[in-house]
Amino acid sequence: MPNVTYDAEPIVRRRGAHAVVAFVLVLMSACTTTPTPNPRPSLSASPEDVIPSQPVAQPVPFPLEATIPELQHAMETGQLTAVELVDFYLARIAAYDDAGPKLNSFIYVNPHARDEAAALDAERAASGPRGPLHGIPVVVKDNIDTSDMPTTAGSLALKGFIPDKDAFQVRKLRKAGAIIIGKTNMYEFAQGWTTVSSLGGQTLSPYDLSRDPGGSSGGSAVAVTANFAVAGFGTDSCGSVRFPASLNDLYALRPTGGLSSRTGVIPLAPTLDMVGPMARSVIDLAIVLDATVGKDPADPTTVRVDTSYVDAVDPNGLSGRRIGILDYSVNPEFDQLIQAAIDDMEANGVEFVEVTLPVAVDPGRSFDEFGGALHDYLADQHGAPSLKDLYAFYDHHPAVDYAHLRSWGRLIDLDTQTYRASIEGRVVFRDAVVALMDEHDLDAILYPASRRGAAQIGADHEPYDCSSAPYGGLPAMVIPAGFTSEGLPVGFELMGRPFAEPTLIAMAAGYEAHTDHRILPPTTPPL
Numbered sequence: 001m002p003n004v005t006y007d008a009e010p011i012v013r014r015r016g017a018h019a020v021v022a023f024v025l026v027l028m029s030a031c032t033t034t035p036t037p038n039p040r041p042s043l044s045a046s047p048e049d050v051i052p053s054q055p056v057a058q059p060v061p062f063p064l065e066a067t068i069p070e071l072q073h074a075m076e077t078g079q080l081t082a083v084e085l086v087d088f089y090l091a092r093i094a095a096y097d098d099a100g101p102k103l104n105s106f107i108y109v110n111p112h113a114r115d116e117a118a119a120l121d122a123e124r125a126a127s128g129p130r131g132p133l134h135g136i137p138v139v140v141k142d143n144i145d146t147s148d149m150p151t152t153a154g155s156l157a158l159k160g161f162i163p164d165k166d167a168f169q170v171r172k173l174r175k176a177g178a179i180i181i182g183k184t185n186m187y188e189f190a191q192g193w194t195t196v197s198s199l200g201g202q203t204l205s206p207y208d209l210s211r212d213p214g215g216s217s218g219g220s221a222v223a224v225t226a227n228f229a230v231a232g233f234g235t236d237s238c239g240s241v242r243f244p245a246s247l248n249d250l251y252a253l254r255p256t257g258g259l260s261s262r263t264g265v266i267p268l269a270p271t272l273d274m275v276g277p278m279a280r281s282v283i284d285l286a287i288v289l290d291a292t293v294g295k296d297p298a299d300p301t302t303v304r305v306d307t308s309y310v311d312a313v314d315p316n317g318l319s320g321r322r323i324g325i326l327d328y329s330v331n332p333e334f335d336q337l338i339q340a341a342i343d344d345m346e347a348n349g350v351e352f353v354e355v356t357l358p359v360a361v362d363p364g365r366s367f368d369e370f371g372g373a374l375h376d377y378l379a380d381q382h383g384a385p386s387l388k389d390l391y392a393f394y395d396h397h398p399a400v401d402y403a404h405l406r407s408w409g410r411l412i413d414l415d416t417q418t419y420r421a422s423i424e425g426r427v428v429f430r431d432a433v434v435a436l437m438d439e440h441d442l443d444a445i446l447y448p449a450s451r452r453g454a455a456q457i458g459a460d461h462e463p464y465d466c467s468s469a470p471y472g473g474l475p476a477m478v479i480p481a482g483f484t485s486e487g488l489p490v491g492f493e494l495m496g497r498p499f500a501e502p503t504l505i506a507m508a509a510g511y512e513a514h515t516d517h518r519i520l521p522p523t524t525p526p527l
Helices: 068-076 081-095 113-128 169-175 217-223 242-246 282-292 332-347 363-379 387-396 401-408 417-440 466-474 502-514
Strands: 011-016 019-022 106-109 137-141 179-184 232-237 251-254 274-279 323-325 350-355 442-446 474-482 489-495
Touching: 019 232, 068 081, 068 282, 081 106, 081 137, 081 232, 106 217, 113 179, 137 169, 137 217, 169 179, 169 282, 179 217, 179 282, 217 232, 217 242, 232 282, 242 251, 242 274, 242 474, 242 489, 251 282, 274 282, 282 502, 323 387, 323 417, 323 466, 332 350, 332 442, 332 474, 332 489, 332 502, 363 387, 363 401, 363 417, 387 401, 417 442, 417 466, 442 502, 466 489, 489 502
Parallel strands: 137 179, 137 232, 323 350, 323 442
Antiparallel strands: 011 019, 106 179, 232 274, 251 274, 251 474, 442 489, 474 489
């Protein structure tokens, strides 16, 4: 784990316009007990009564919105314990996920989180922290294996199923001292861009309760933006981490193929699947990325990592950069917000070049992998139903988009010319993107993260470009860009060269240092 130097005085950063709001580290009683939330009649009102047209950034009491370094400083100086921090988040989950606006971002809350925190507090007292994640609560999407909690992919057919062992990245998180505070809702088997499942139900956007938060990793995005945990993890096969992050005012990363292990993930399309982090700040994203990347003997695609991504966090990370920009057109309001982001970056040292992405062969054949991959995953798990059992269950229990699931779940012979051409086409596409970046001496390529704000529940969602980064095995970072007139978050995406995560993190940190786009959702205020 990298060494992280904490500020002498913790601060709540208002993330932009060079503004920094100092605060005194005083823990309210809400941190040490499970409080009864103050009465908020507006939470039972209609969404239009609850949500202002524009969220407003305001100072918030610690530890709301606090970064990992700030939390670690408080724990190192005896002003906060891991138990108090877990209690703080559990109180918010009870007040806003289970009650109040009932965001419904969790499928399962870890009943042992407080005991794990107490053990980590005792370990800190005896021998010091393991690293920057010691005692830090995080969430993981419910298709990422946990050996002590159910892993269901949102499906009633897997209700109560507990895997034999943790996913590789969960093991690394626990080894680093992180606390998995719960498992988050998702689109069933990660097959869509919303967050609704037969087991978890419908998750709500905390920025507008009438809207879906995006998916398929929307439960993790909502839990992080609402301050139910410090950071979260989702899976991204075609935008499922980046898209909900952009709709929830978060930073998020789809890593380069091979940077992060897929072992212990209920698969959708294994050659496209990646686990990616979401966080409210760039420093937090870099810290959790440090903890989870690296070589996994069980995943032959993974590579050894010898760098610390925390070292890439640079408030001057935009200076001297060249970014390619696609000729996009979304809608006038989105276009204005993205243009404002471009203007901010230009003012801080970025030169932009108009580019056109090479044409990618349709990657749709990759999702033919689902049936066989799910069959193999279930066959390797003690006590799991078979694929045949799963379909028999769905025949009697209609699920979310079951026809879609059944179509993709067929056991398809992948030894075909069409499938091989799809796989081979990815290398051609990746090399063409890298050649384009070489030709123009680019550090990244910029485009909107979505074509619209969060959609009304039941309506269609649409990322701007979910497939280029997965198809090319390229890293892509989502960065908040502000809010629409309806108070809905908007984000843009930077796609980089293979293993250029340090460059993307540096540019995101440079943008974060000069803008002010991180705002706590209005439906989840301080308790």
